[in-house]
Amino acid sequence: MSRLDRSLISGLPPFEGLDAADLDAVLQSARSLRVEKDAAIFGQDGEAHSFFVLLDGKVRVVKSTVDGQQIIVRYIVPGELLGIAQALARSTYPASAIAVVDCVLLSWPGKLWSEFAAAFPTFGTTTYRTVGARLSDMQTQVMELATEQVERRVAHALLRLAHQSGRKTDKGILIDFPLSRQDIAEMTGTTLHTVSRLLTAWEEKGLVGSGRMQVCITDPHGLLLLADGRTGRA
């Protein structure tokens, strides 16, 4: 039987303000799991048996079309909920969740979501806020796809990743997980070729540095000007 310590979740937004007894009750029904890099945590259209909190690692949420194309919907960082189909009154997962690096998660049976939301107002509010933020992100993506040139979309996507998962280095803000050019293409509705062309042009301008599976924003202000359309095109 697993013995999980309160400290695993006491600092996380969904469980903020819960006292020791509540935290123990929440943990008693939790299962901890480790998911290896590139493995699926859950699959699109699969039965939503569980919801999760990411404790460590990074998760990519991807959605596939019937004809096999794929987009990256978002990235999940530690402390965030995922798989909360119950908060959307869904019985299946709307997308797949893939471990970008080795991940540690806690999971709970899906049916406990409504119990937790009723018993712990913070938990309910946090899931509503999570859903609200994701809806807002999707609206932003729709806006960008509908109204922005591809160069600005790619710049916005990189800035968002830097904001979410950036680490300051002496070269600039490093996006702190493996990120391929194909990943960037699937986040921004464009092709690998276009992303490569843009990153090469931006490197020449000193805006970014990029290696295999790695992007560092060397001139965040310059990239922001470009994202907001306040400068000429590459």
Place this chain on the structure above:
Amino acid sequence: MSRLDRSLISGLPPFEGLDAADLDAVLQSARSLRVEKDAAIFGQDGEAHSFFVLLDGKVRVVKSTVDGQQIIVRYIVPGELLGIAQALARSTYPASAIAVVDCVLLSWPGKLWSEFAAAFPTFGTTTYRTVGARLSDMQTQVMELATEQVERRVAHALLRLAHQSGRKTDKGILIDFPLSRQDIAEMTGTTLHTVSRLLTAWEEKGLVGSGRMQVCITDPHGLLLLADGRTGRA
């Protein structure tokens, strides 16, 4: 003092299964309002003071970029909730709601949302389902914008409107509210010029008929084949 009859809401999904006393309690805190064609019900970034149920009419939800471009996020039909910022733990409306035709609505103070959700499980579940459906719609829009040619996106948008608000006529399925070519452009991330070019080509092929502010799908199966990419381009 308004006197609202139970029959106004007893058949609507958010209030299904409520008994007469519950319906009366819900109506006691409701305000009924009429909003004229083209007027705003609420505005993007405005304080989310109320949530609403649309009783009659049609509402367009629009979002504007900082540089003044506009997209149509969705259309709301009678029986649907709108302005449920509380279910997203937001204090402002993420988009504007505009009456497409004269509308009748009921509104409630925003703070009642959590009371209703706690007291009436159906109400809570319906709002989660509404949010879930909207998140799913946004993901579909992102997928289409990211992966589909404009012709297929426009075809999908018209088929969705026909599904939501179509009326069978002897000429085909009429989209049953005023819909301009500019509206279609703002739903699909393209230009008025492109929409006009597509509709003209589709009329020649017998797929649609369109007048000013009106679209009728004369060959739904043909338009579906085109939307799914199973036919040549116009």
